[in-house]
Amino acid sequence: MNTPVDSHDITKPSASRPDITGETRIVAIVGDPIRQVKSPVSFNAEFARRGIDAVMVPFQFPSASFDADMPALMRLANLGGIVVTMPFKTRIMPMLAGFSAAARSVGAVNALRRLPTGDWFGDIFDGVGLIGAARSIGIEPAGLRVGLIGAGGAGSAIAFALAGAGIRSLAIVDQDAARARDVARRIGDAGTTAQAVAALVPGDLDLLVNASPVGMSPSDGLPVDVASLHAGVAVVDIVTRPTTPLLDAARRLGCRHAGGAAMVAAQTSAIIDFLQIGSDRA
Amino acid sequence: MNTPVDSHDITKPSASRPDITGETRIVAIVGDPIRQVKSPVSFNAEFARRGIDAVMVPFQFPSASFDADMPALMRLANLGGIVVTMPFKTRIMPMLAGFSAAARSVGAVNALRRLPTGDWFGDIFDGVGLIGAARSIGIEPAGLRVGLIGAGGAGSAIAFALAGAGIRSLAIVDQDAARARDVARRIGDAGTTAQAVAALVPGDLDLLVNASPVGMSPSDGLPVDVASLHAGVAVVDIVTRPTTPLLDAARRLGCRHAGGAAMVAAQTSAIIDFLQIGSDRA
Numbered sequence: 001m002n003t004p005v006d007s008h009d010i011t012k013p014s015a016s017r018p019d020i021t022g023e024t025r026i027v028a029i030v031g032d033p034i035r036q037v038k039s040p041v042s043f044n045a046e047f048a049r050r051g052i053d054a055v056m057v058p059f060q061f062p063s064a065s066f067d068a069d070m071p072a073l074m075r076l077a078n079l080g081g082i083v084v085t086m087p088f089k090t091r092i093m094p095m096l097a098g099f100s101a102a103a104r105s106v107g108a109v110n111a112l113r114r115l116p117t118g119d120w121f122g123d124i125f126d127g128v129g130l131i132g133a134a135r136s137i138g139i140e141p142a143g144l145r146v147g148l149i150g151a152g153g154a155g156s157a158i159a160f161a162l163a164g165a166g167i168r169s170l171a172i173v174d175q176d177a178a179r180a181r182d183v184a185r186r187i188g189d190a191g192t193t194a195q196a197v198a199a200l201v202p203g204d205l206d207l208l209v210n211a212s213p214v215g216m217s218p219s220d221g222l223p224v225d226v227a228s229l230h231a232g233v234a235v236v237d238i239v240t241r242p243t244t245p246l247l248d249a250a251r252r253l254g255c256r257h258a259g260g261a262a263m264v265a266a267q268t269s270a271i272i273d274f275l276q277i278g279s280d281r282a
Numbered sequence: 283m284n285t286p287v288d289s290h291d292i293t294k295p296s297a298s299r300p301d302i303t304g305e306t307r308i309v310a311i312v313g314d315p316i317r318q319v320k321s322p323v324s325f326n327a328e329f330a331r332r333g334i335d336a337v338m339v340p341f342q343f344p345s346a347s348f349d350a351d352m353p354a355l356m357r358l359a360n361l362g363g364i365v366v367t368m369p370f371k372t373r374i375m376p377m378l379a380g381f382s383a384a385a386r387s388v389g390a391v392n393a394l395r396r397l398p399t400g401d402w403f404g405d406i407f408d409g410v411g412l413i414g415a416a417r418s419i420g421i422e423p424a425g426l427r428v429g430l431i432g433a434g435g436a437g438s439a440i441a442f443a444l445a446g447a448g449i450r451s452l453a454i455v456d457q458d459a460a461r462a463r464d465v466a467r468r469i470g471d472a473g474t475t476a477q478a479v480a481a482l483v484p485g486d487l488d489l490l491v492n493a494s495p496v497g498m499s500p501s502d503g504l505p506v507d508v509a510s511l512h513a514g515v516a517v518v519d520i521v522t523r524p525t526t527p528l529l530d531a532a533r534r535l536g537c538r539h540a541g542g543a544a545m546v547a548a549q550t551s552a553i554i555d556f557l558q559i560g561s562d563r564a
Contacts, residue, residue, distance in 0.1 A: 021322055021340075022319035022340045023317045023340075040303055041303060060358060061359070065357055071354075072347075
């Protein structure tokens with residue numbers, strides 16, 4: 001027993017992003033279902049690029065227990081941020097200490113920053129993401145005739161962002177016609193030509209956006225009749241699957257197109273800035 | 283707008299372990315404080331080695347809200363396992379559907395497996411870890427005179443494991459003398475010579491184990507008087523810091539020694555087996 005032996009070394013994997021240690025801050029992405037989310041890959045790559053000691057991990061809250069259980073998660077001391085996805089973007093708002101004017105307009109949030117008090121402040125970046133996804137395929141929204149499928153949390157945020165980007169007109173369709181009319185009225189009040197419609201005619205548009213969940217399940221069909229769709233219409237589908245029936249149709253017809261991954265990529269940097277978990281706090 | 287452009291590609295870091303996606307199962311390590319834990323590096327390397335799509339992340343529950351908030355975390359649908367560290371190893375037991383005989387003897391757990399019902403089953407691996415750490419520095423416990431500092435959750439588990447490994451005798455010291463007497467009595471009842479002592483004399487031992495938290499804070503002193511310590515005594519300190527005053531003394535005197543990282547390494551594989559989150563469920 002005379003030979004000094006050093007403490008056992010733990011083998012470190014040679015990962016390009018930092019290892020997760022006890023000091024690593026957690027950023028949760030919360031949704032139900034959660035398997036389809038693309039944000040962890042995008043955020044973790046960006047954390048590594050910026051040298052931020054944080055990791056995004058998926059948290060699947062059963063929808064039935066979300067209201068009771070989410071506040072407990074929000075008290076975790078080493079939780080540095082929360083990204084919220086369906087179906088919780090509106091349900092989480094009563095749990096917040098405050099939210100941005102954009103979140104108030106839309107009635108939904110998708111990113112939460114921790115305040116020095118430990119409470120949470122919400123904002124919404126779906127609009128930023130949609131504009132970024134459009135630009136990633138060479139589409140500048142200003143002056144375009146846009147059709148939007150879905151007037152829920154993401155759809156509303158996208159409608160406000162498109163209006164802010166100077167589109168020529170917006171036609172909105174939703175299974176819940178009252179919801180589509182409400183968003184159209186508020187966009188119209190803010191000075192952009194907008195109307196709720198019973199059905200979109202893609203061929204009359206410059207940009208078609210699917211902000212409905214149709215396409216999340218492989219058995220879903222198309223969210224819109226694509227009989228009139230042609231190569232002059234750009235298509236963005238925010239569903240985060242490798243492809244969707246709508247994107248398949250767009251690809252077949254030679255349309256410029258982008259999917260949910262492009263929207264996630266465009267949101268990632270903006271959300272990380274918002275979270276304020278840079279090296280000063282890591 | 284005529285050129286077809288593929289969806290934006292998200293850059294994937296070329297990590298040696300799999301990227302975290304929406305399908306990755308979460309394994310939480312829960313404690314307060316949490317910064318000092320070494321398990322995430324060890325577990326994530328082993329998950330990568332085995333090709334298991336899981337990631338260990340640290341969850342710091344404020345101790346005051348643990349009893350109210352932990353059950354919410356335990357309902358997360360994509361949580362594949364939980365490792366429990368101080369100060370929750372005993373407090374978590376009422377939240378479990380069951381636990382092993384070893385956990386019942388010790389009165390503490392440090393790993394939880396999810397049952398098919400969604401409930402949780404606990405077991406304790408501190409003893410397995412201590413024996414493994416000793417063997418990693420060439421020490422086989424059978425026949426040795428052992429001194430143990432700390433008769434809490436980890437200390438009790440270590441005492442039972444050492445007795446099971448056939449040590450010659452066990453002397454136990456704890457600030458709470460009744461707790462030390464209780465563990466000594468139970469070890470003695472099981473057939474191993476054991477006594478609670480007011481103070482250990484390291485020079486009379488073959489193996490000295492610190493299972494108390496003394497050494498976790500850099501301002502902590504030594505957990506035992508080392509005046510009699512000599513190179514013939516092996517020292518294992520389960521505190522998971524790069525070094526501790528006790529390990530410094532052991533190193534200075536030429537003692538074989540191992541720290542908390544060696545114990546974590548020895549536990550990791552056994553706990554991953556126990557969690558049953560292999561490829562069949564990943």
